[in-house]
Amino acid sequence: MDKEIISEFDFESNQSNLGLEVIPLKKVIDFSDQNGYDPHRLNFYQLIVIIKGRGIHEVDFETIAYVENTVIPVAMGQVQRFSNNPQLEGYAVLFTPEFLIKEEQDYHYLYDYTIFNHAINPQSHIANKEVLTLLKEMITEQQKGLLFDSGEYQRNLLKNFLIQIERNKRERVEIVCNDSLNLYMRFRKTLDENVNYKIRVADISQKLNVTPKQINNALKSYTNTTAKQLIEDRVILEIKRLLVHSTLTIKEIAYEIGFDDPTNFTKYFKTRVNMLPTDYQKQRQ
Incomplete structure (x- = not known):
């Protein structure tokens, strides 16, 4: 591209x-x-x-x-x-x-x-x-x-x-420095470096040499959410960035974020944001 x-x-x-x-x-x-x-x-x-x-x-x-x-x-x-x-x-x-x-x-x-x-x-x-x-x-x-x-x-x-x-x-803010905070920060760093629709909790846990359960336990202390949901939120954020701040087409954004089929990309976004990617794009611009 x-x-x-x-x-x-x-x-x-x-x-x-x-x-x-x-x-x-x-x-x-x-x-x-x-x-x-x-x-x-x-x-x-x-x-x-x-x-x-x-x-x-x-x-x-x-x-x-x-x-x-x-x-x-x-x-x-x-x-x-x-x-x-x-x-x-x-x-x-x-x-x-x-x-x-x-x-x-x-x-x-x-x-x-x-x-x-x-x-x-x-x-x-x-x-x-x-x-x-x-x-x-x-x-x-x-x-x-x-x-x-x-x-x-x-x-x-x-x-x-x-x-x-x-x-x-x-x-x-009360921030307790412990192994959970360290794992949470490492998880966020790895996720930022590997943002893709296809990435899973197991992929990140393997990179960090920990179990998915350990990751989820660490995340609960700081986000009140699961690793799966945090990955999804990060993917949606990246899609929004590309929709609003790039000149890529919807099809190109779908491929950029890891989708094999732009139709599935559109369904994925609408289910989670409650609007079509094109509508979100128009609204923000």
């Missing part, structure tokens, strides 16, 4: 080739304005730090309200849409996983932390004094240029920045 699925943007920095940049939100909003505030997918991670302004930001069809001193994390691969807000002030912290992850234990920041998992509310977080201080230090270090071991210094600043945001979230 040579048609564009969803507009995607790779990490490009005018500051350095580190894989980390902090930019004013005005720059992001101006870029969105030039592109008609179209939804898009980032091939890197983003944390939107709101300093001034109130409004909403859309991530995967969910509207996230923001006020002064809040943070909205957007994980790599999620589809987001900015809205026009002239009063909005703040910064976007952009980083690639390659910048953050240098050792095996560094995966901890992306896959054991819950800030990039919007299934565990809240979806926006508090930018307290500690968060803003670390943000300011990241900006200052970035402006200095590449001094001795600047990459490692900035990496540690980013880690502390993520730690503080995760702390703030855990103060608002």
Whole structure:
């Protein structure tokens, strides 16, 4: 298929080739304005730090309200849409996983932390004094240029920045760090990497070297749903992304998501969303 699925943007920095940049939100909003505030997918991670302004930001069809001193994390691969807000002030912290992850234990920041998992509310977080201080230090270090071991210094600043945001979230929501949370996060990561209509719980359990029962028990603690239902919800989300944010035909979307017959795809979607794919597409556009 040579048609564009969803507009995607790779990490490009005018500051350095580190894989980390902090930019004013005005720059992001101006870029969105030039592109008609179209939804898009980032091939890197983003944390939107709101300093001034109130409004909403859309991530995967969910509207996230923001006020002064809040943070909205957007994980790599999620589809987001900015809205026009002239009063909005703040910064976007952009980083690639390659910048953050240098050792095996560094995966901890992306896959054991819950800030990039919007299934565990809240979806926006508090930018307290500690968060803003670390943000300011990241900006200052970035402006200095590449001094001795600047990459490692900035990496540690980013880690502390993520730690503080995760702390703030855990103060608002009771999150118990145990094997169930670890398995739940691993399940979500594997599912995101293998979204397809044909994938089954047994397929993921085999990849994770656990039983389907262990997965379901872990999920109950955080989602009150089954692994089968979570897979279905994720497939439906991906279909919605393609219907609304791509130029693919219904037939092409059916094949993209793993269906052998577009007719079965239409029946599958209508049964679960209570409308035809074409009707959903028209409604959202």
